[in-house]
Amino acid sequence: METVQKKGCRILVVDDNPENIRLTGTILRDNGFLVSIASDGNQALKIMQRNLPDLILLDIIMPEMDGFETCKRLKDNPVTKDIPIIFMSALIETVDKVKGFNAGGVDYLTKPADPEEMLARINTHLTMKFLYRKLEEINKNLEETVRVRTIELIQKNKLLSEEIDQRKEAEEALRKSKDDLSITLNSIGDAVVAVDAEGNVTMMNPVAEKLMGVTFTIAEGKPLKDVFDIVNATRESLENPLEKVMKGEKRASISIDTTLVSKDGKEYLIADSCAPIRNPEEKIVGAVLVFRDITEKHRLEEQLRQAQKMESIGQLAGGIAHDFNNLLAGIFGYSQALSRKLKDNDALREYSDGITDTAKRAADLIRKLMAFSRKGKLVSIITNVNNSIKEVAAILERSIDKRIKLNLDLNAENPVVMGDPSLLQNAILNLGINARDAMPEGGKLTIATKNTVMRREDCQNSSFDLKPGSYIEIVVSDTGIGMGAETQRHIFEPFFTTKQIGQGTGLGLASVYGTVKAHYGAITVYSNLGDGATFNLYLPMAEKPPAGEVLIAEDAIVRGSGCVLLVDDERVIRTTGCELLEGLGYEVLLASNGMEALRVLKDNIDKIDLVILDMVMPEMNGRDCFHEIRKIDPDAKVLISSGFTQFHELNGLFSEGLRGYIRKPFTVSELSKAVDSAMKGFFSVLKLRESNDIGTCKAKEGTTTSMFQI
Ligand SMILES: Nc1ncnc2c1ncn2[C@@H]1O[C@H](COP(=O)(O)OP(=O)(O)OP(=O)(O)O)[C@@H](O)[C@H]1O
Ligand SMILES: [Mg+2]
Numbered sequence: 260m261e262t263v264q265k266k267g268c269r270i271l272v273v274d275d276n277p278e279n280i281r282l283t284g285t286i287l288r289d290n291g292f293l294v295s296i297a298s299d300g301n302q303a304l305k306i307m308q309r310n311l312p313d314l315i316l317l318d319i320i321m322p323e324m325d326g327f328e329t330c331k332r333l334k335d336n337p338v339t340k341d342i343p344i345i346f347m348s349a350l351i352e353t354v355d356k357v358k359g360f361n362a363g364g365v366d367y368l369t370k371p372a373d374p375e376e377m378l379a380r381i382n383t384h385l386t387m388k389f390l391y392r393k394l395e396e397i398n399k400n401l402e403e404t405v406r407v408r409t410i411e412l413i414q415k416n417k418l419l420s421e422e423i424d425q426r427k428e429a430e431e432a433l434r435k436s437k438d439d440l441s442i443t444l445n446s447i448g449d450a451v452v453a454v455d456a457e458g459n460v461t462m463m464n465p466v467a468e469k470l471m472g473v474t475f476t477i478a479e480g481k482p483l484k485d486v487f488d489i490v491n492a493t494r495e496s497l498e499n500p501l502e503k504v505m506k507g508e509k510r511a512s513i514s515i516d517t518t519l520v521s522k523d524g525k526e527y528l529i530a531d532s533c534a535p536i537r538n539p540e541e542k543i544v545g546a547v548l549v550f551r552d553i554t555e556k557h558r559l560e561e562q563l564r565q566a567q568k569m570e571s572i573g574q575l576a577g578g579i580a581h582d583f584n585n586l587l588a589g590i591f592g593y594s595q596a597l598s599r600k601l602k603d604n605d606a607l608r609e610y611s612d613g614i615t616d617t618a619k620r621a622a623d624l625i626r627k628l629m630a631f632s633r634k635g636k637l638v639s640i641i642t643n644v645n646n647s648i649k650e651v652a653a654i655l656e657r658s659i660d661k662r663i664k665l666n667l668d669l670n671a672e673n674p675v676v677m678g679d680p681s682l683l684q685n686a687i688l689n690l691g692i693n694a695r696d697a698m699p700e701g702g703k704l705t706i707a708t709k710n711t712v713m714r715r716e717d718c719q720n721s722s723f724d725l726k727p728g729s730y731i732e733i734v735v736s737d738t739g740i741g742m743g744a745e746t747q748r749h750i751f752e753p754f755f756t757t758k759q760i761g762q763g764t765g766l767g768l769a770s771v772y773g774t775v776k777a778h779y780g781a782i783t784v785y786s787n788l789g790d791g792a793t794f795n796l797y798l799p800m801a802e803k804p805p806a807g808e809v810l811i812a813e814d815a816i817v818r819g820s821g822c823v824l825l826v827d828d829e830r831v832i833r834t835t836g837c838e839l840l841e842g843l844g845y846e847v848l849l850a851s852n853g854m855e856a857l858r859v860l861k862d863n864i865d866k867i868d869l870v871i872l873d874m875v876m877p878e879m880n881g882r883d884c885f886h887e888i889r890k891i892d893p894d895a896k897v898l899i900s901s902g903f904t905q906f907h908e909l910n911g912l913f914s915e916g917l918r919g920y921i922r923k924p925f926t927v928s929e930l931s932k933a934v935d936s937a938m939k940g941f942f943s944v945l946k947l948r949e950s951n952d953i954g955t956c957k958a959k960e961g962t963t964t965s966m967f968q969i
Contacts, residue, residue, distance in 0.1 A: 265385050266291030271312035273303040273329065274347070275321045279370070283316060283347075286374045292381075300324030304332060307339050314385055316377075317364070319348035319355065327362045334363035341391075343384040347372060448551065453536070454483050455545045458501060470529070470552055472521030483548070489529070492516040500533040504546045510534050519550070528554045562722035569751060569772070576753050576769075577632030580625050585829060587625060588924040591618045592835020595927055599842050622924050627766040630682060631753050631773035641801055642683060644731050645674040648706055651687045655695070655704075662701025663694075671708035671731050675801040678778045683798075686774045689767040690735040690794050696758065697739025697792060707734040713797065723781035729800040730780070736793035742786045750784065771796075816928050817935040821868035822846040826856040826884065827900070828876045832923070836871070836930075843931050853879025857887050864892060869918075869938055874901035885912060898937045900925075 270292045274280050277298070284294045295312055297303035299321045306312075315333070319326035326346055333339040345366040346359040356367045365387075366380050444451050450467035454460055459482055463475040471478070471486055478486045489497045491514065503511040512532040519529045531550030535543045594614035601608045652667055659665070676683070687706065694704045711732045718725040742750070749755040751772040756765030771794075775782045778798050786792035823845045825836045830851070837847045848863060850856035853876060860867060870888060874881035881899055888895050899912070899920045918937035921929060 265382055267293065268313040268385055269293040269295060269310065270381065271295040271297060271303060271306060271315045273297045273300065273315060273321070273326070274318040275299055276318070279318070279347075283377075286377065287381075290378055300326070300329030300332075303329055307333070307336070311339065312342060313388065314381060315342055315344045316347050316368075316381075317344050319346055319350055319359065327358060330359070330362040330364055341388070343388050345380060345384065347377075450550050450552075452483065452487070452548045453545060454501060454548070456505075456543060458482050458484070458505060458546075460486065461545065467550075470519060470521060470527055470550070472523030472525060486522065487548075488520045488522075489513065490518050490520060492518075500531060501546050501548060504533045504535045505543065507543075513550075527552045528557050565748070566722045572752055573632040573773070576628045580628040580632060583621070583625050584629070584923060585832075587618055587622050589829070589831030589835065590614065591622065591924045591926075592831065592839065594618060596835055596838035596842075599838070618924070619926075624764065624766060627764075627770035628753060629773075630685070630777070631766070631769035640677070640680070641675055642678050642680040643674050644676055644683065644733060644798065645669040645671060645708055647680055647684045648687055648708065648733070651684050651691060652706065654688060655691045659691075659695045659704075660698075660701060663698055664701075664703050666703065666705040666707075668705060668707035671710050673710055673729075673800060674708055674731055676731060676778060676798045677801045678798070679774075682774045682777070686771040686796070687733065687735065689771050693767060694735060694737035694739060694792070696763075697737055697741070702738035702791075704737050705734070707736075708732065709734075710800065711797070721781050723776065723797075724779070725781055725797070726779070726799070730797045731800055733796040733798070734793060735796075736791060738791045741788050741790045741792050742784075743788045747784055747786060751782075816843070817931045818844045819931070819935050819938055820844050821938055822848065822863070822866045823934065824848045824850060824856060824859055824863070824867045824870045826850045826853070826870060826876075827873040828852055829873070832873070839927055839930055840934070843927070843934065845934065852876055853884035853887065856884055857891065860888060860891055860895070867895075869896045869898060869934060871898045871900050871921075871934070874899050882912065885915075885917065889915065896937055898933060 270287050272280055272283050272287070272294060273296075274283070275298050280296050280298070284296060287294050295306055295310060297306050301324055303315070303317075317326045317330060321329075326348065330344050330346075333342065333344065340363075343365045344363060345368060346356075346364045347368045347370055348355065348359075349370045350356075351369050359367050365384055368377055368380065444462075444464040447464070448466060450470050451462070451464045452460060452467045452471075453462040459480050460475070460478045461480075463471070463478055468474050468478075473486050483501055484499050487499065489499070491497055497513065497517060500511040500513055510532060513530070515530070517529055517531075519527045521527065529550045530553050531548060533546055533548045536545040536547055538544045594611050597611040598608065598615065601611060648667065648669060652665060655665060691704065691706070698704070709732050711730050713725055713727055713730050715727045718727050746757060750768045752765075753769035754765040755769075756763040758765075772782060775796055775798070780796060780798040782797075783795045784792060785795075823840050825833060825840065825847055826849075827833050827836065828851055833849050833851065837849060840847045848859050848867065850859050856870065856872070860870065872881045872884055872888075876884070879887070881901065885897055885899070888897060894916075896918045897916075898918050900923055901920070919933055921933040925933070
């Protein structure tokens with residue numbers, strides 16, 4: 260226990276008995292205490308104002324203010340309330356002692372007090388006071404410590420809660436940015452795959468899952484090369500771009516023509532790029548691979564390239580055909596004129612017939628080439644496709660191997676198109692003959708038709724210039740040798756053939772292609788090597804039902820009489836034309852250009868029955884000359900002759916009274932019928948397709964009219 264320095268403590272002795280004061284004072288002083296004395300309560304209270312004692316010995320029975328009252332007052336004063344008071348009295352009743360304690364005393368001594376006991380009690384109470392003070396001090400310190408600690412705690416709490424708030428905000432921002440990132444990754448059209456430093460999958464977005472044919476749950480943690488299988492055009496496996504990046508390349512991308520073989524067996528042409536993921540210390544900790552499906556884009560580009568290629572080949576072929584056509588017209592004309600001069604049994608007839616036959620074959624070739632380049636446009640009449648196919652089938656039946664079974668499946672309920680029946684028949688015949696050639700050991704050839712509808716998206720997906728609406732689909736399929744992709748890329752090009760020299764010109768499908776385009780249709784092919792081939796032709800349906808049967812010209816010569824003015828800048832045409840027309844019974848006047856034609860017409864206005872006018876001439880072309888002729892003679896009958904004229908170029912001329920059109924080179928038969936019809940006025944206007952009207956060749960009942968080539 261702590262030792263208390265009692266000596267030097269001040270004791271106030273309050274007693275009205277001087278003897279008691281002296282005796283008690285002596286004992287106290289002898290024991291080292293400082294002593295103050297007061298002879299009554301009032302004096303004691305006064306002393307308090309000057310010098311506070313450490314303990315008070317208080318008598319009870321005193322004049323004016325007794326010890327109980329004095330004690331009460333001292334206890335009421337905050338300055339003196341803590342000073343321990345020991346009552347010293349001669350009163351020995353317990354009730355007095357209790358009263359003393361109730362008044363605030365800490366002890367009670369009965370006079371005469373034993374000095375030893377008095378000192379012991381004084382010591383005890385001083386010690387208790389000291390300890391009490393000490394306790395109070397400790398308490399105070401403790402409170403202060405608690406207060407300081409509490410403040411610190413509150414501050415720390417505040418900081419902590421701020422830190423928690425900040426952390427919450429950061430977590431929220433992180434979560435939001437993660438959400439944003441995952442929404443972005445899930446929304447973009449590209450496939451995104453991330454891998455760790457070992458090349459194992461750590462993230463995949465839905466597009467990647469779709470293209471790779473595997474879910475992230477399955478792919479997670481697996482090496483990328485196990486789920487991302489890419490091959491080149493020749494099906495060789497390609498190095499994963501990831502490996503290059505992991506080796507330190509900044510960025511890697513795959514070569515074009517890279518195909519992704521997905522886990523569910525699908526294949527996609529893809530373009531991609533790969534970049535490393537680095538940590539803040541620039542160390543590669545993974546990589547991200549971004550790729551996209553370019554199959555459709557590639558298909559459209561390929562389609563566009565193909566269409567452009569066909570267009571330019573078309574122009575080239577058209578140009579060549581035009582020049583050759585004019586040359587052929589000369590050969591044809593001269594050979595026919597020569598034949599006419601020869602007697603039936605003349606030894607030279609064989610040669611002249613040979614020239615005519617060869618020229619015919621050449622004209623045939625040129626016609627196909629022209630069909631391909633869409634020059635030398637056709638008639639546009641109501642044509643029943645089912646009937647055309649039946650006619651072709653009849654020809655095929657006669658000419659194909661009996662081991663080939665021909666099936667017709669003509670389901671198109673409305674089988675009419677606006678077009679050129681002979682070109683359409685030729686197209687189907689070409690497809691049939693190709694099928695025959697593809698089945699040397701026999702097989703099955705099916706020609707089918709059905710009505711179908713082309714929607715906007717079908718038209719947009721086609722490389723052909725299609726308009727949405729009702730179409731007739733013609734399907735020609737065989738069970739023959741089929742074709743590989745490379746062959747299919749070229750089949751519509753003129754002169755492309757896989758047949759041996761002399762067996763094929765490579766113009767069949769080119770002319771089919773041109774015919775289909777000229778009819779505002781489309782053609783597609785599906786084939787695999789060894790697995791047959793299917794050609795699908797789509798032709799827009801005619802909007803109105805057929806107006807009547809169209810009679811196709813027989814190969815007959817129609818003779819006539821009257822005067823014909825032949826206008827052509829080519830001497831060859833003038834000479835041969837003159838020969839042929841005279842041979843047919845007509846008188847012929849010639850002009851080598853438009854101006855000369857007008858002069859001759861004026862001079863022979865009453866004599867000339869028909870003008871045959873070349874369309875393409877220098878200075879004044881056929882159209883202008885036609886207008887000038889009509890100024891001189893509004894009823895003049897005019898027939899346009901050209902090898903290279905399209906529908907739209909004649910647009911308007913028919914409604915102005917043009918009698919017809921004959922395509923060069925022409926046979927005597929064709930010329931005879933065109934001239935005869937024009938002379939007799941049988942030919943009525945062929946409305947042009949562009950005006951959307953349906954036109955027919957009106958034939959006078961019982962007569963045969965020629966098919967005019969427009
Ligand atoms: N049904 C088919 N099956 C397999 N290959 C075909 C088929 N049709 C066309 N081909 C291929 O397309 C090529 C071109 O055909 P196209 O009709 O243009 O010319 P060709 O038949 O070779 O000669 P031509 O028709 O001028 O006599 C053919 O040589 C052949 O390789
Ligand atoms: Mg062919």
